[in-house]
Amino acid sequence: MLAFVIRRILQSCMVLLTVALLAFTMFRFVGDPVAQIVSLDTPAEEVRKVRESLGLDDPVIVQMGRYLYKAVQMDFGISYQFRQPVIQLLAERAPATLELALISSFLSLAIGIPMGVYTALRRDSLFARVFQSISLVGVSLPTFLIGILLIYLFAVTLGWLPSFGRGQVVTVSGRWSTGLLTVSGLKALILPSITLGLYQMTLIMRLVRAEMLEVLRSDHIKFARARGLTTRAIHFRHALKSTLVPVITIAGLQLGSIIAFAVITETVFQWPGMGALFLKAVQNVDIPIMAAYLMIISALFVTINMVVDLLYAFVDPRLRATIKG
Amino acid sequence: MSMQTPPAGSSPPGDSLWSRIMAHDLTYLFFRSPLTVVAAILSVAIMLAALMAPLLASMDPFDPAQVFLADANIPPVWQDGGDPRFVLGTDDQGRDLYSAILYGMRVSLVIGLSGVALAATIGITLGLVAGYVGGRVDAVIMRVADVQLTFPAILIALLVNGIVQALSKGTSRETWAFGVLILSIGLSFWVQYARTIRGSTLIEKNKDYIHAARLVGQPTPLILLRHLLPNVIGPVLVILTINLGLAIITEATLSFLGVGLPPTQPSLGTLISIGNKYLFSGDWWIVTFPGLTLAIFVLSINLIGDWLRDALNPRLQ
Amino acid sequence: MTSSAVTPPVLELRNLVVEFVNRHGTLRALDGISLSIAPGEVLGVVGESGAGKSLTGAAVIGLLEPPGRIASGEVLLAGQRIDQLPVEELRHIRGKRIGTIFQDPLTSLDPLYRVGEQLIETIRTHLPVSEQQARERAIALLAEVGIPAPEKRIDGYPHEFSGGMRQRVVIALALAAEPELIIADEPTTALDVSVQAQIIAVLKKLCRERGTAVMLITHDMGVIAETADRVAVMYAGRVIEIGPVRDVVKSPRHPYAKGLMGSIPALDERPERLLQIEGSMPRLTAIPQGCAFHPRCPHVMPRCHEARPVLEPIGAGQVACFLHEVRS
Ligand SMILES: Nc1ncnc2c1ncn2[C@@H]1O[C@H](COP(=O)(O)OP(=O)(O)OP(=O)(O)O)[C@@H](O)[C@H]1O
Ligand code: SF4
Ligand SMILES: [Mg+2]
Numbered sequence A: 001m002l003a004f005v006i007r008r009i010l011q012s013c014m015v016l017l018t019v020a021l022l023a024f025t026m027f028r029f030v031g032d033p034v035a036q037i038v039s040l041d042t043p044a045e046e047v048r049k050v051r052e053s054l055g056l057d058d059p060v061i062v063q064m065g066r067y068l069y070k071a072v073q074m075d076f077g078i079s080y081q082f083r084q085p086v087i088q089l090l091a092e093r094a095p096a097t098l099e100l101a102l103i104s105s106f107l108s109l110a111i112g113i114p115m116g117v118y119t120a121l122r123r124d125s126l127f128a129r130v131f132q133s134i135s136l137v138g139v140s141l142p143t144f145l146i147g148i149l150l151i152y153l154f155a156v157t158l159g160w161l162p163s164f165g166r167g168q169v170v171t172v173s174g175r176w177s178t179g180l181l182t183v184s185g186l187k188a189l190i191l192p193s194i195t196l197g198l199y200q201m202t203l204i205m206r207l208v209r210a211e212m213l214e215v216l217r218s219d220h221i222k223f224a225r226a227r228g229l230t231t232r233a234i235h236f237r238h239a240l241k242s243t244l245v246p247v248i249t250i251a252g253l254q255l256g257s258i259i260a261f262a263v264i265t266e267t268v269f270q271w272p273g274m275g276a277l278f279l280k281a282v283q284n285v286d287i288p289i290m291a292a293y294l295m296i297i298s299a300l301f302v303t304i305n306m307v308v309d310l311l312y313a314f315v316d317p318r319l320r321a322t323i324k325g
Numbered sequence B: 001m002s003m004q005t006p007p008a009g010s011s012p013p014g015d016s017l018w019s020r021i022m023a024h025d026l027t028y029l030f031f032r033s034p035l036t037v038v039a040a041i042l043s044v045a046i047m048l049a050a051l052m053a054p055l056l057a058s059m060d061p062f063d064p065a066q067v068f069l070a071d072a073n074i075p076p077v078w079q080d081g082g083d084p085r086f087v088l089g090t091d092d093q094g095r096d097l098y099s100a101i102l103y104g105m106r107v108s109l110v111i112g113l114s115g116v117a118l119a120a121t122i123g124i125t126l127g128l129v130a131g132y133v134g135g136r137v138d139a140v141i142m143r144v145a146d147v148q149l150t151f152p153a154i155l156i157a158l159l160v161n162g163i164v165q166a167l168s169k170g171t172s173r174e175t176w177a178f179g180v181l182i183l184s185i186g187l188s189f190w191v192q193y194a195r196t197i198r199g200s201t202l203i204e205k206n207k208d209y210i211h212a213a214r215l216v217g218q219p220t221p222l223i224l225l226r227h228l229l230p231n232v233i234g235p236v237l238v239i240l241t242i243n244l245g246l247a248i249i250t251e252a253t254l255s256f257l258g259v260g261l262p263p264t265q266p267s268l269g270t271l272i273s274i275g276n277k278y279l280f281s282g283d284w285w286i287v288t289f290p291g292l293t294l295a296i297f298v299l300s301i302n303l304i305g306d307w308l309r310d311a312l313n314p315r316l317q
Numbered sequence C: 001m002t003s004s005a006v007t008p009p010v011l012e013l014r015n016l017v018v019e020f021v022n023r024h025g026t027l028r029a030l031d032g033i034s035l036s037i038a039p040g041e042v043l044g045v046v047g048e049s050g051a052g053k054s055l056t057g058a059a060v061i062g063l064l065e066p067p068g069r070i071a072s073g074e075v076l077l078a079g080q081r082i083d084q085l086p087v088e089e090l091r092h093i094r095g096k097r098i099g100t101i102f103q104d105p106l107t108s109l110d111p112l113y114r115v116g117e118q119l120i121e122t123i124r125t126h127l128p129v130s131e132q133q134a135r136e137r138a139i140a141l142l143a144e145v146g147i148p149a150p151e152k153r154i155d156g157y158p159h160e161f162s163g164g165m166r167q168r169v170v171i172a173l174a175l176a177a178e179p180e181l182i183i184a185d186e187p188t189t190a191l192d193v194s195v196q197a198q199i200i201a202v203l204k205k206l207c208r209e210r211g212t213a214v215m216l217i218t219h220d221m222g223v224i225a226e227t228a229d230r231v232a233v234m235y236a237g238r239v240i241e242i243g244p245v246r247d248v249v250k251s252p253r254h255p256y257a258k259g260l261m262g263s264i265p266a267l268d269e270r271p272e273r274l275l276q277i278e279g280s281m282p283r284l285t286a287i288p289q290g291c292a293f294h295p296r297c298p299h300v301m302p303r304c305h306e307a308r309p310v311l312e313p314i315g316a317g318q319v320a321c322f323l324h325e326v327r328s
Helices: A002-030 A044-054 A060-072 A086-121 A126-140 A143-157 A183-216 A219-226 A231-268 A274-283 A287-315 A317-324 B017-023 B025-032 B034-051 B097-133 B135-149 B153-167 B173-204 B208-215 B220-232 B236-256 B268-277 B285-312 C053-060 C087-093 C115-126 C131-144 C163-175 C193-210 C221-227 C245-250 C255-262
Strands: A170-172 A176-178 C011-022 C025-037 C042-046 C068-077 C098-101 C181-185 C213-217 C230-235 C238-244 C312-314 C317-319
Touching (some): A002 A060, A002 A287, A002 B135, A002 B153, A086 A126, A086 A183, A086 A231, A086 A274, A086 A287, A126 A183, A126 B285, A143 A183, A143 A231, A143 B268, A143 B285, A183 A231, A219 A231, A231 A274, A231 A287, A231 B236, A274 B153, B025 B034, B025 B285, B034 B285, B097 B135, B097 B173, B097 B236, B097 B268, B153 B173, B153 B236, B173 B220, B173 B236, B208 B220, B236 B285, C025 C053, C025 C213, C025 C238, C042 C221, C053 C068, C053 C213, C131 C163, C163 C181, C163 C193, C193 C213, C221 C245, C230 C245, C230 C255, C238 C245, C238 C255
Parallel strands (some): C042 C230, C098 C181, C181 C213
Antiparallel strands (some): A170 A176, C011 C025, C011 C068, C230 C238, C238 C317
């Protein structure tokens, strides 16, 4: 088990290192680190000094090492646009994105899995067909269009829910600003989390359905039928469990991509999160933020992936055995 | 239990090509699914309309000489204040929405198709090489693919976009937006092709005809292209169809986010983005009609892709 | 039919027809199967791949996969028709009165549940016993099928068992509710040659002890010769010869059965001649008129092209071939 965990951690570090290399390349060669410090009217002499003090004349490998060393300490440089440390900007916006992402993930799993199971078991029923068709509409509509549609319906026309922002937020333990504790905060969460979760939900529903149909055709289910087990035991004890084991992996990746997809939702709803910050960075060529966001997101993905792998191993006795051995 | 089912392509011998096509299982399955037929008609119609935009449109929305700001934000004809010159109304610049949609659809389609073609080319090439050469080359390609697969396509597209923008400092977006969108889509969607092709290549490369070609001394690129490719390309068809929908969504999303096509060369996404700004003032048509066109087109393509996947799956007849 | 018989056969098939309907039309996969199995009897079922052996088994337990369906004919279990029972009642018969063993023990068990959980679940589905009683019964069953240290192994997962051991577990599962009949569909084909004999021996012993009848589907004539009481030979969805194992294996009458038996060298006699049957079994879409075997038959006669021979009693068995028609 330990060997497996260590190997998995090493693998993750390799991935992170690759991404960091990419981030450094962006930071150093695509962006202009000097631009962080100086303005347009800084005299050339001054600029040269800044270059020197930043160590831009050192060998690239030294610079890379320095960049990594700082990145590990969460120092990603200064934003071109805001003239503030990147990490501070990201930290301020992280709670908004994470709360949105968590609620959307929960929604998409809590609704997507039962719908997938239902459409697989009642393949030919009217509802299953309707669900299946709706789900195709769900994956065909771009997220931003869904957001606009919801805003038009529930904010503009009906006026029930706010169309932008987080509502009233409360700061917990001095760092975390949460919208979960106020009515307006919760109301503000509804439309964005539906927008963000809908695509993932339909995706999960379709994946669960496909996986479950596959499992229902498998030999051990055939044998379970031949043993005379009740339909309920066959469907929910045997087929469902076999279906959900691989779905764990998907669900984990889902959370990761929900955080990335938040870029779109946050833009539509003017949600003050990391995604909106990243988009602004792309629009304004704010390389330090882009590089930092890339690294933070990949660190998140890699961690989630690793946890999912371990979880998978924990759930599936076959894997547990190979890992122990 | 062993099951034998007739191969998917089995068809009774016919005389003409037409009768052979009509007798084919795929054709049968196609006409048995009315939704797919409707989807096919719709998507062909939209594609044709987009390609023939200059003929069908009442004006060229890209031509500043034909656009007058005085005509801005006119509602569709059937509403109060509508203008018979602009059936679906106008946008904030005074462009006829109907014409803008036709031209915008054309832009979206060209970018989507080129992006998918680029992704397929990259993916198929790398997949063939990885599968055929194996060893370290394979390991490197597949590792890159694995890493990339953990990032959603939209994020990669945004990154590519940001990097190009940084490198092209000063030049205007009009000059490179088109190419960058294609590049972004190409670079974010290649992995699936590479994986599929690599899988089938691994199986095919040990077959006799490949051995024979190698023994005869044919150069590797020729073996890859002439012998291997035709035998592994099959499953790519479904991915192509589904990816076209995704690519068009990605283009629209990037343009909506303001990092795609500029308002002077509007794609559907750009139009929706413009319309979104006027939604609160009640000018619903600017966002609705382009949005509807986009949704119907992508939905049709996905319906076809979905049907194709089921129809080509030998396990479900 | 002699309804006055003391005990009706455990299983009787009367003119069973199974069809698949698809757009090419209706495919008749089983065409009038008639056979019976007496209590405690082992009926071997042999025939080329695709002859319809597995389909017969699936039809009996009501697990034909759509679009397959029983088009006509009857399935009787201990004299009672079961082919028209409601789904739920048929389920009570599966596992309780008819046990089933499939070919591949590696995939028959649910990999995510312990062997014991699967046994207990099966026992408690069919018998009114407590969890504890079911567990004791499960351990006893495992011991009976020859699994060492069953009280420990019962808590193992399927992947911790070897192929042979897994098939023993499958046998235990099939026997869990003391069924009257076991349908064993190629129970050893997927196994290592070295353990095949052991598995057959276990199956044979347990069924004999309990008086359980067996429908043993196999390609292995050696197993048939040693294990079966009677044999049914199938060809293109029909039974073409059925009778006591001695007769059918040693002196088959139907030309196809002759060819089939000829292809195994007998143990005690030296093989006279290895009879080869030319050609292969027709696909369902192209089953010839008349006797389905006529394109391959060395004794084909003009009438074999038109008329279809039916099973007719001859000696202790039955044969469907015009060569053996009882002339009136
Ligand atoms: N779903 C189906 N659709 C059409 N034909 C089918 C289907 N399932 C089975 N068949 C046909 O039914 C026939 C009998 O199949 P079956 O599995 O019973 O053969 P078998 O005698 O058990 O062969 P094997 O020795 O290979 O197990 C075959 O010709 C097969 O093609
Ligand atoms: S009926 Fe005719 S064709 Fe069929 S087996 Fe007998 S002799 Fe041969
Ligand atoms: Mg079989």
